[in-house]
Amino acid sequence: xxxxxxxxxxxxxxxxxxxxxxxxxxxxxxASEVVSFTQGSxxxxxxxxxxxxxxxxxxxxxxxxxxxxTALAAFLIERLIINRLRGKPVISLAIVTIGVDIILLTExxxxxxxxxxxxxxxxxxxxxRIGEVGISQNRLIATLVAAVLIIAFFLAFKYSSWGxxxxxxxxxxxxxALMGIRLGRVSALAWIVAGALAxxxxxxxxxxxxxxxxAAAYTVALRAFPAAILGGxxxxxxxxxxxxxxxxxxxxxxxxxxxxxxxxxGFGDVVPYVVMIxxxxxxxxxxxxxxxxxxx
Amino acid sequence: xxxxxxxxxxxxRTRRTGGQAASRPRRSLLGPALGAALLLVLLLAPFYVDxxxxxxxxxxxxxxxxxxGLNLLxxxxxxxxxxxxxxxxxxxxxxxxxxxxxxxLGVAQLSGLGLPxxxxxxxxxxxxxxxxxxxxxxxxxxxxxYLGVASLGLVFIGQHVLNTWTSVTGGFxxxxxxxxxxxxxxxxxxxxxxxxxxxxxREAERLWYLGLVLALGAFLFAxxxxxxxxxxxxxxxxxxxxxxxVMGVNVQRYKGRVFLVSSMYAGLSGVMYALSIGxxxxxxxxxxxxxxxxxxxxxxxxxxxxxxVLGATFVSALPLVFQKYADVIPFVSSPGEGGLAAxxxxxxxxxxxxxxxxxxxxxxxxxxxxxxxxxxxDPSGGRAGSPAAAPTDPSTTSAPSDxxxxxxxx
Numbered sequence: 256x257x258x259x260x261x262x263x264x265x266x267x268x269x270x271x272x273x274x275x276x277x278x279x280x281x282x283x284x285x286a287s288e289v290v291s292f293t294q295g296s297x298x299x300x301x302x303x304x305x306x307x308x309x310x311x312x313x314x315x316x317x318x319x320x321x322x323x324x325t326a327l328a329a330f331l332i333e334r335l336i337i338n339r340l341r342g343k344p345v346i347s348l349a350i351v352t353i354g355v356d357i358i359l360l361t362e363x364x365x366x367x368x369x370x371x372x373x374x375x376x377x378x379x380x381x382x383x384r385i386g387e388v389g390i391s392q393n394r395l396i397a398t399l400v401a402a403v404l405i406i407a408f409f410l411a412f413k414y415s416s417w418g419x420x421x422x423x424x425x426x427x428x429x430x431x432a433l434m435g436i437r438l439g440r441v442s443a444l445a446w447i448v449a450g451a452l453a454x455x456x457x458x459x460x461x462x463x464x465x466x467x468x469x470a471a472a473y474t475v476a477l478r479a480f481p482a483a484i485l486g487g488x489x490x491x492x493x494x495x496x497x498x499x500x501x502x503x504x505x506x507x508x509x510x511x512x513x514x515x516x517x518x519x520x521g522f523g524d525v526v527p528y529v530v531m532i533x534x535x536x537x538x539x540x541x542x543x544x545x546x547x548x549x550x551x
Numbered sequence: 552x553x554x555x556x557x558x559x560x561x562x563x564r565t566r567r568t569g570g571q572a573a574s575r576p577r578r579s580l581l582g583p584a585l586g587a588a589l590l591l592v593l594l595l596a597p598f599y600v601d602x603x604x605x606x607x608x609x610x611x612x613x614x615x616x617x618x619x620g621l622n623l624l625x626x627x628x629x630x631x632x633x634x635x636x637x638x639x640x641x642x643x644x645x646x647x648x649x650x651x652x653x654x655x656l657g658v659a660q661l662s663g664l665g666l667p668x669x670x671x672x673x674x675x676x677x678x679x680x681x682x683x684x685x686x687x688x689x690x691x692x693x694x695x696x697y698l699g700v701a702s703l704g705l706v707f708i709g710q711h712v713l714n715t716w717t718s719v720t721g722g723f724x725x726x727x728x729x730x731x732x733x734x735x736x737x738x739x740x741x742x743x744x745x746x747x748x749x750x751x752x753r754e755a756e757r758l759w760y761l762g763l764v765l766a767l768g769a770f771l772f773a774x775x776x777x778x779x780x781x782x783x784x785x786x787x788x789x790x791x792x793x794x795x796x797v798m799g800v801n802v803q804r805y806k807g808r809v810f811l812v813s814s815m816y817a818g819l820s821g822v823m824y825a826l827s828i829g830x831x832x833x834x835x836x837x838x839x840x841x842x843x844x845x846x847x848x849x850x851x852x853x854x855x856x857x858x859x860v861l862g863a864t865f866v867s868a869l870p871l872v873f874q875k876y877a878d879v880i881p882f883v884s885s886p887g888e889g890g891l892a893a894x895x896x897x898x899x900x901x902x903x904x905x906x907x908x909x910x911x912x913x914x915x916x917x918x919x920x921x922x923x924x925x926x927x928x929d930p931s932g933g934r935a936g937s938p939a940a941a942p943t944d945p946s947t948t949s950a951p952s953d954x955x956x957x958x959x960x961x
Binding site for chain 2: 290336339340343345346347349350351353354355356357358361362365477480481484488518520521522524525527528529531532535536539540541
């Protein structure tokens with residue numbers, strides 16, 4: 256039971272982080288109809304900048320600067336490339352983000368090399384215990400921060416003028432433009448927010464229990480893809496549910512590894528994809544995604 | 552080998568006009584002549600160039616087969632797939648399993664069937680096709696980007712299987728690939744020793760011809776497929792599924808078939824990869840490989856067979872050539888000397904090339920070539936949308952008038 260509870264808790268915290276990244280996917284998709292494959296390398300960029308800057312700047316300024324750098328990178332990608340391709344087919348746009356991702360990732364991995372960069376979280380590797388159930392402090396703080404950010408995001412999405420503009424342009428871009436909503440600005444802002452969210456997720460993903468910033472953080476970020484897809488690419492709530500689902504299933508599959516040994520060691524790493532394919536078989540547009548309708 | 556009838560506008564739905572066969576009554580002889588000359592050069596190459604180029608050549612031939620296959624799926628039919636590495640792996644592993652011998656490798660106990668390599672190759676192709684067929688019902692339910700990400704899952708699941716199913720795959724360290732032989736003729740350094748015109752025909756020379764034959768076969772098959780009824784059906788499918796089904800194309804069945812064909816190509820490419828490297832390991836079939844293949848077809852030109860050939864040559868030969876000339880090419884250096892490693896430089900280049908191609912020339916290298924060809928012939932400069940060519944061009948009229956709702960109607 257203790258194991259179950261602690262896996263549950265860890266799964267939720269991991270899921271909250273996945274949800275942050277998946278939210279980034281979703282808002283980018285809603286605002287600019289792009290499925291951004293750059294999210295993984297943006298996350299790595301955030302983690303790398305924070306790790307490198309925390310020595311000269313100190314931890315908290317480094318986090319701030321790291322988030323700004325990542326958001327700025329996302330902004331530049333949107334302005335320089337995505338914005339010029341408005342209205343192109345979804346697949347071309349996805350491929351162009353793959354191209355950007357190759358460049359960014361190659362450079363980051365070249366810089367990181369085979370090292371594992373350490374991010375000096377002030378809360379360190381200590382763990383927090385509620386009775387018998389333990390969770391690393393890093394993950395606990397991550398859950399809280401993610402919860403705050405997600406709530407703030409949903410409030411902004413619902414009430415702020417940016418949120419309204421974004422929802423309007425996702426609903427019907429042309430009409431929104433006619434109503435005076437500047438689609439370019441909405442899309443740029445979406446990329447900035449997605450970049451910042453990725454950087455925040457990066458900050459916690461590279462903390463305990465993971466050893467630090469290495470190229471492996473990229474594959475972790477990729478697992479947020481199933482989260483976004485299985486929730487439904489155009490559903491912000493779906494990103495949240497998908498993130499939690501993926502986090503929980505990964506945590507349980509890793510925790511009960513011994514019982515799942517017939518599936519091979521390390522099955523926890525692929526379980527997000529298995530869950531995703533299973534869900535997509537039943538619901539091809541994800542759990543909460545809009546069904547694609549065909550008008551004849 | 553000119554790509555005259557295949558419209559090279561890929562999944563991009565941009566309006567591209569002029570220079571297609573439908574608007575040109577007389578076929579130019581330039582294409583076939585160039586093709587024949589190229590073939591002659593390729594046939595004679597083993598007599599003149601050294602082993603490095605022949606080995607690179609075989610790797611490129613393998614990549615060409617794979618890229619043509621992926622292009623049928625992504626370029627022609629518009630089904631974004633990142634699972635190509637998975638199907639490559641199925642082909643390669645089947646080959647080493649069927650043709651390899653049982654035996655121990657370190658602590659692992661490998662099993663193999665020890666059948667002739669030709670059987671292994673055929674089984675590899677068929678099993679990869681089967682894997683594609685099994686995946687195709689999933690694929691048929693998913694559209695566009697959902698398919699892309701679901702196929703991403705396949706790569707990771709494949710990696711997991713490769714790493715854990717040690718008795719077949721050799722696990723993390725992989726296993727050696729048996730050398731190819733055809734009815735007693737070994738594609739190896741001896742057995743039998745062979746000299747032709749005083750040139751020793753060793754493994755590299757023999758594999759070169761094997762690769763040339765396979766790649767040429769793959770090329771011709773794909774080109775003819777695109778010019779046939781199924782090929783047209785696939786292109787219609789890409790432009791609009793609704794229009795295709797209205798025209799009597801069975802959408803699900805064609806999607807299944809194109810997955811079958813594409814993954815069979817991938818299987819053959821995987822077998823060739825195993826032969827070229829001499830071993831298979833899980834790390835050779837990661838997501839990066841899928842992305843590399845995607846890069847090939849985007850660079851070459853989506854939907855164009857000759858484009859896939861060009862793109863595959865560019866992307867797969869680049870790192871090898873950089874490695875060889877590391878001390879000559881600026882910015883590139885041997886590992887551990889501070890500069891860019893060859894693989895990194897190649898990745899930078901093709902990453903940038905993908906972005907540039909999508910931004911400026913969605914037709915890729917094939918589109919670029921077509922543009923130059925038009926400029927030579929067409930006094931109007933052959934710019935896209937030149938009014939003279941527009942009405943006769945079938946590719947312009949296929950622009951979908953009624954795109955399905957893209958799922959943004961919350």
